[in-house]
Amino acid sequence: AAQLILSALEKADVSDADAFRAALREADFESVRGDFEFAANQHPIQDIYVREVTQVDGTWTNRVVGPSLQDHSDVYGDDCQM
Incomplete structure (x- = not known):
């Protein structure tokens, strides 16, 4: 923000x-999530990533597996009259 x-x-x-x-x-x-823009209804269009908590060399870490949704917007964006 x-x-x-x-x-x-x-x-x-x-x-x-x-x-x-x-x-x-x-x-x-x-953005830390990559490309960022707003849809017509002012909700973000962004990539959503799958992450996995794993243990590496005895330390727990959170790693990115990959994108699960790319350029994702909410399902009502096309219906917005803004």
């Missing part, structure tokens, strides 16, 4: 609410 807000602040002044909202919709930042 902080990265999203910072990216919008770099493009628009908060005193111009319409410009700031437009800058938020652009979501111009590097």
